[in-house]
Amino acid sequence: MTDAEALKRQAAARALEYVRSGMKLGLGTGSTAKHFVELLAERVQQGLEVVGVPTSEVTRAQAESLGVPVATLEEHPVLDLCIDGADEVGPDLTLVKGGGGALLREKIVASAAQQMIVIADGSKMVAQLGAFPLPIEVVDFGVAATRRAIDRAAKAAGCHGLLTLRRRPDGHVFVTDQGHVILDAAYGVIPDPAALALNLSQVPGVVEHGLFINLASRVILAGANGVTVLDRA
């Protein structure tokens, strides 16, 4: 395991300390959340009773293959805890998410949870969001017009940058679990995440964006000097 993977696993292991028998859990997506699901599965084998609502088909398949009981948000519309990774963690625990393309389901699941704990290696902590391109999930109908509207909305929030249609490694357009496409916005800096989030949410064709504001209540960061737990004020 690489150093980075070991750090992700450390953060995931710490998050397990907040899991209690009987909980309904939102299960995140990505390489860090994958560690959490693996560790959770070990505890389930030892008798921990939980049910997980996965935030992607990939996580659903992983959880099922490891014997973690899964359910849908229709079956459990209120969750105790959601545990997920992030691409960036900024001030006030505002996040950029969606590097793995699961932002829409992730935001729905996190919003249905009483608490969201983010797990990450220390490199994800930033003073200002935006170096990681912001994923924006859009309907594929009229993408050219949606792009222009996004540019205007972003400009009004002080953001400028290229929008790139996300593709899979084989060159085909990346399609989300909900059948949409993703524009990755290279803003470099997002001076006012709340303003950008509001403006983007008003653009027809935008289904969701990767800014998670006031959702994470706790962030667990694993770095070379150990694990740090940050709570939102």
Ligand SMILES: O=C[C@H](O)[C@H](O)[C@H](O)COP(=O)(O)O
């Ligand atoms: O869509 C993917 C998610 O938002 C991930 O949680 C995020 O991209 C972080 O992934 P990773 O843990 O692989 O860095």
